[in-house]
Amino acid sequence: MEYSFTTFESLLEICNKENKRIYEIMQEKEAFDFDKTVEEVRNKTEKSLKAMKEAIKNGLKSKEKSISGLCGDDCYKLLGRYKKTGSTFGKIFEKITTYALATMEENLRMNRIVACPTAGSCGIVPAVIIALSEKYKSDKEEEINALITAGAIGYIISAKVAMAGAIAGCQAECGVASAMSAAAAVQIMGGDEKQKINAAALALKNILGLSCDPVSGLVEIPCVKRNVFMAIHAITASELSMADIESKIPPDEIVDAMMQTGQLMSPLLKETSQGGLATTKTGILINKNLSNN
């Protein structure tokens, strides 16, 4: 179908009018825009989903270091704790945190991942979708539904803000990934379309201002651990939204605020590694040590 939407409001309107889910509208739009069948769109999504699962599986088994040697064994450490005592917050927390780490660490080892929406934020969406799908015993189709739902959220935000730390800080990478995941979580938990969009809005609203200040210009510090935090952030948003706790600021206005915040953010905090964590005493030292190698 020929649908046109660039805002959450228009997407929700279409969903209500057609009595369809977000993922249905999105997959039909994609098929129409690119001369494909809905089945082809879903197959392509499934390919990404498979690559995501593969990365998690491999990442859970590895403690190989990244190229720089800075990161790589956090997932191993966390699994060690869970094996001994378990997480205070239960199985689902264990899964989300380790899946996010596993994926990001695979990324740093130059192994295969899915950029979603970017490589630096690749751990968040898979961690939330796969962990929740395991809990709810969702089938493959429902996982695809969740991933397309997540994609639709990113699609709308990126109509206004480019998904790049250099443009709008980490708001536009890990922040957006978290918003995408929050909506996907609501899809799996059985919420309605409004709750999905509201969950995304809540997640986004609570990361406004997140800067991008990676140490030594590498997608490692703070990016690896940030993926874990943003995955948990997403499920907080989904819980609130399932209880119909609504964002007082409408979703599209939050995107506007995010765009404006990105514009106001100093270039020193937008992927240039010239401020924030990158220029702390230790950040500078790490950078120096790496350049000497």
Added chain:
Amino acid sequence: MKQRSLFDIISPIMTGPSSSHTAGAVRLGLMARKIYREKPQKVILKLYNSFAQTGKGHGTDKGLMAGLLGYNVDSNKIKNIFNDAALKDIEYRFENEQNIERHPNAVDFLLYGKINMRISGNSIGAGNIEITKIEDFTTKISGELNTLILFYKDKPGMISRVSTLIQKENINIASLDCDRDAKGKTASMCICLDSEISDSIIKKIEEIEDVYFVRNLKRLED
């Protein structure tokens, strides 16, 4: 403007860690290889600015080389490319440069073999690339559309001859850009096409008098 896709958000399936510094690097290498067309004997890679500063930690050097050898962004060969058998008989070296006039993620491929060629490009974010120069000619190659590149002796009527041949196949021209060398003797055409052009038309274009160089560059796979 390009139609936006769901798969701009969920994609690409790639080897990490960075879409601009790794996946973009591979795609630049792939495009350079398509333009050069064969395996070079010697390669010098000049990395500029952020590519030079943070390239190593992101595997930019590996990505560029892997692309040049024909591997795609999701290949598990990228990681160990410097031990790859395909690289055995190629002499190569990397040079790091600072130049504020160049894009933050810019590279020059200096390729030596049966012919020598300089190809320049940028990684412009999210794995997208642009080849900006072949030798001294400005080009606009993104790898998202099939692109036809031509160098020829600058004289009137060339554009219409080429476009007539293309239109015969009912292929839509998405964009057409021309450039001229400093002396005004040689000109270049860079034509982006909505579909694939047949070999027989390419042959006819190659046979046009005073056309020196033709490349039919197929779009890069996702």
